[in-house]
Amino acid sequence: MPRGARRLPDGCVERLRAAELILHAGDFTAASVLDELEALGPPVVAVHGNVDDGEVRRRLPAEAQLDVHGAAIALVHDAGPRRRRLARMRRRFPDADAVVFGHSHLPLHEREAGFQIFNPGSPTERRRAPEHTMGLARVEASRVSFELVRLD
Secondary structure, three states: OOOOOOOOOHHHHHHHHHOOOEEEOOOOOOHHHHHHHHOOOOOEEEOOOOOOOHHHHHHOOOEEEEEEOOEEEEEEOOOOOOOOHHHHHHHHOOOOOEEEEOOOOOOEEEEEOOEEEEEOOOOOOOOOOOOOEEEEEEEEOOEEEEEEEEOO
16 A cells, blocks of 8 residues: 555454554555554554655654563564574564564464464555455463454
């Protein structure tokens, strides 16, 4: 977004409005898109991506870490090459239970020994992914679980 007539699918907007918190792993492109997301209601925790304009980069950090009901979740745009990504993210965020990332727009969920990485894909720009997607995170008893939601 915001190129052309691209907009968030209705199913995505419904889930975002109902959420307790919105996490976004970057590539807003313009501050107006960040403003639209923030206007949906729930608090937004986000990082900037590689295609974001200067305004977005001034407003958002390159990485973030937060506690959500006892689960430590880190957020970064680019988690680097696929090879050894999970181990690299574990080293980069040693206190996190999970890392949410974007950049590739390709859904991914990997777990190992209580640590996980999750890329929710994209609801607007699927690139090589077969469909538009988003992710849902749930925290129960200080443990986070992720669900990939297909929007097509």
